[in-house]
Amino acid sequence: MLTLACPSCGAAEAFRSKASVFAVCSFCKSTLVRQDMDLSAVGKMSELQDDMTPLQIGCQGTYAGKRFELIGRLKVGYSDGFWNEWYALFADGSPGWLAEAQGFYAMCFEVATREIPSSNALTPGTNVRLTAQSVFQVEDIRQVKCLYSEGELPLFATQGRESTSVDLTGPDNGMATIEYAGSDVRVFSGSYQEFDDFNFNNLRKLDGW
Amino acid sequence: MARIYLASGILICVLFAYASAQGWRIIDPGAAAPSKSTGPCIYHK
Amino acid sequence: MAGNEEVPPPALSAQQPSGSVKTLSCTHCGAAISVKYPGSTMTVVCNSCHSVIDVTDENYRILYQFSKSTQVCKPRIQLGTRGKLKGEQWEVTGYIVRQDRASCVTWDEYLLFNPYHGYRWLTENNGHWNFVKTIKENPAIDCAWSSRRHAELDGKKYKLFYDGTAIMLFVLGEFYWRIEAEQKVEMEDYICPPEMLSSERDDKEVVWSLSEYIASNEVAEAFKLRTDELPQQQGIAANQLSPWSARWEKISRLWIVFFALLTAIEIGFCVTAANKSVFKEGYPYIPNSKSTQTLTTSVFNLEKSSANLSVKFDVPDVSNSWFYSSGELVNNKTGEVYPFERTVEYYFGVDGGESWSEGSTVNQILFSSVPGGDYYLNLDFESGSFKDLASRTFFVMVRRDVPDYANYFWCLFFVSIIPVFTWIRSRSYEVQRWSDSDYSPYASSGD
Structure with missing residues (x-):
């Protein structure tokens, strides 16, 4: 673990993952960009209306028998809603993304694929072979914007960051996401899991629930 | 309902086994019911 | 969104208390509207004028308004109430009345919210309730197999029950998506009681949901309502489990x-029936005799304490004629008698080029549960329609413990x-x- 001082307020910023290049200071909400041992403030993160998510940074859970902890969050919005992408660090140091929307939870991991069709070539219903084993079907294609971020993240999640997100579903509760951010295209695949099966602890306290 | 059926079915099977062992026809519309002979028979002897 | 400089002072930027209610005034009528879950709500409906408002819009744009003529529907379960269903606590946050365009059948839908498990629907149609969960997996649709379309999910087959266009008649509460004016969806229901798979298709997407039939008293209990506060059940629901x-x-x-x-x-x-011949004898008879002829057989012994007994008459010479016998089986010791009568008749001929026959040259009687012991038969017999009066022979055969299929x-x-x-x-x-x-x-x- 790497600890650096926030250039804005001096608070200690811990980087749990080596892959993290971005952080939001938990004290002053400065958005920080890390380059090796160098931390620079690039702006401030403005608060958003509470979305009643039961998750928070530091929350722990289990996926496929492995424990993970949430270390960063990216909230993205599109014209008709929003969802959260939680950056998860597994006990073995490997990263994952926990997508959370309207009570649905899916853990996914970045996968290397040979050829990714361009977002223009995709429409809902299109079948895409992302990995050798499985074919996924395009559910929706959305222009998304980063609304909010916190914790540490492996990407520059400043407010307003724009990307195109393609959601796909596969067999056996499988899911995949293709993210087109400029020339940067990344593919994630994983599966949905019931809330109770995550065995979360250190959940956020929700008044009245 | 299933329980009633189970009970009645077992009863029928038992009755069936018993009746067959006795050579007894449970339902016998053309039955020749035995009756005591009432003195000198209508038949000879 | 990108305003990085204008932020609240750092001291206030700590986590807001969850579920903070947001209040706004209706763009149309000015009435106060409170949004209970502002962070996850996109659409809210004004309680007073039923304007549908986009809360994500800074001017609180009115998405549309129910016309005054539209009757106001009253939810049976009050918005904001909580109830425990399927082991979880749910809050009713929205209410929608929908209608099938073709049949004009209407049904109610209640949107339920739980911050951990998300959203569920509670639907009510003719007093029948369903607990509905949106599913991410797309069921496989099979329309090739005969003309009956069905959907398959997790190895279960669901039969197509309904398809049609549903429109929204009335809406109240707050919703996590933007409700469009005149929103209409193509619906399909596939049933496998007590479950139902439904798809809702609009121009943007297809959403699948899985419904489970729940008893109305379960709903009443969960939301602390009296059963008479819920609509009366009518008929059988599409996915109601048949008790039969x-x-x-x-x-x-x-x-x-x-x-x-x-x-x-x-x-x-x-297989084990003894089927034992205990008596067999041939006797002469004079055909067409006016007077009844009689005979008494010799005594025969019946084994077993109880078994059946078959008495068979074999009259081989009966041919377009008849032989009748009435008699009794008599217990030699107790005098108990079993009366009986039998006719042996056999007719045949050719009628219009087709030969026919009726009856048989044998006939028998089966006595049920005859006790063991010594017995004999008394027989009276007569016959008719024979061509001559020459004496002929009939046979009487008695068998003990014969196979019987009647029972x-x-x-x-x-x-x-x-x-x-x-x-x-x-x-x-x-x-x-x-x-x-x-x-x-x-x-x-x-x-």
């Missing part, structure tokens, strides 16, 4: 067991009464269920 189908399943399985058991017992008795068939009949009844009830339940559907497997074709 489960019974039929069990009973039909039991019937197979009983059938096998009875058959095994019957076979056992037929077997009667018991099979008795053991089948309840299954047949259950099947009829089960089927009529299904016929009634499907009577609301255009896809009834029970409907006569060409309908």
Whole structure:
């Protein structure tokens, strides 16, 4: 673990993952960009209306028998809603993304694929072979914007960051996401899991629930 | 309902086994019911 | 969004208390509207004028408004109330009345929210309730297999029950998506009671959901309502579990067991039946005699304390003529008598080029449960329609403990009464269920 001082307020910023290049200071909400041992403030993160998510940074859970902890969050919005992408660090140091929307939870991991069709070539219903084993079907294609971020993240999640997100579903509760951010295209695949099966602890306290 | 059926079915099977062992026809519309002979028979002897 | 400089002072930027209520005034009528879950709500409906407002819009744009003529529907479960269903606490946050465009059938939908588990729907149609969960997996649709379309999910087959266009008649509360004016969706319901798979298709997406039928008293209990506050149940719901189908399943399985058991017992008795000839004798008779002829057989012994007894008349010379005997089986010791009568007749001929025959040259009688002991037969006999008066011979054969099928068939009949009844009830339940559907497997074709 790497600890650096926030250039804005001096608070200690811990980087749990080596892959993290971005952080939001938990004290002053400065958005920080890390380059090796160098931390620079690039702006401030403005608060958003509470979305009643039961998750928070530091929350722990289990996926496929492995424990993970949430270390960063990216909230993205599109014209008709929003969802959260939680950056998860597994006990073995490997990263994952926990997508959370309207009570649905899916853990996914970045996968290397040979050829990714361009977002223009995709429409809902299109079948895409992302990995050798499985074919996924395009559910929706959305222009998304980063609304909010916190914790540490492996990407520059400043407010307003724009990307195109393609959601796909596969067999056996499988899911995949293709993210087109400029020339940067990344593919994630994983599966949905019931809330109770995550065995979360250190959940956020929700008044009245 | 299933329980009633189970009970009645077992009863029928038992009755069936018993009746067959006795050579007894449970339902016998053309039955020749035995009756005591009432003195000198209508038949000879 | 990108305003990085204008931020609240750092001291206030700590996590806001969850579930903070946001208040706004209606863009149309100015009435105060409170948004209970502002972070996850996109649409809110004004309680006073029923304007549908986009809360994510900075000017609180009115998405649309229900016209004044539209009747105001009252939710049976108050918005904001919480109830425990399927082990979780749910809050009613929205209420929608929808209508099938073709049939004008309406139903109510209540949007339920739980911050951990997300959203569920509670739907009410004719007093029948369903607990509905949106699913991410797309069921496989099979329309190739015969003309009956069905969907498959997790190895379960769901039969197409309904398809049509649904429109929104009325809406109240707050919703996590933007409700469009005149939003209409193409709906399909596939049933596998007590579950139902439904798809809702609009120009943007297809959403699948899985419904589970729940008893109305479960709903009443969860939201602390009296059962008479909920609408009266009418008819059979599409995915209501038939009480008869489960019974039929069990009973039909039991019937197979009983059938096998009875058959095994019957076979056992037929194989082990002694089928012993205890008496056989031929006697002369004079055909066409005016007076009754009589005879008494010699005494024969019957073994076993109880078994059946067959008395068979074999009159080989009966040919377009008849032989009649009335008699009695007499217990030599107790004098107990078993009266009987039998006719042996056999007719045949050719009629219009086709030969026919009727009757037989043998006839028999079976005595049930005859106690063992010494017996004899008294016989009276006469005959007629013979061509001459020459004396002929008839044979009397007595057999003890013969195979008999009467009990077997009667018991099979008795053991089948309840299954047949259950099947009829089960089927009529299904016929009634499907009577609301255009896809009834029970409907006569060409309908």
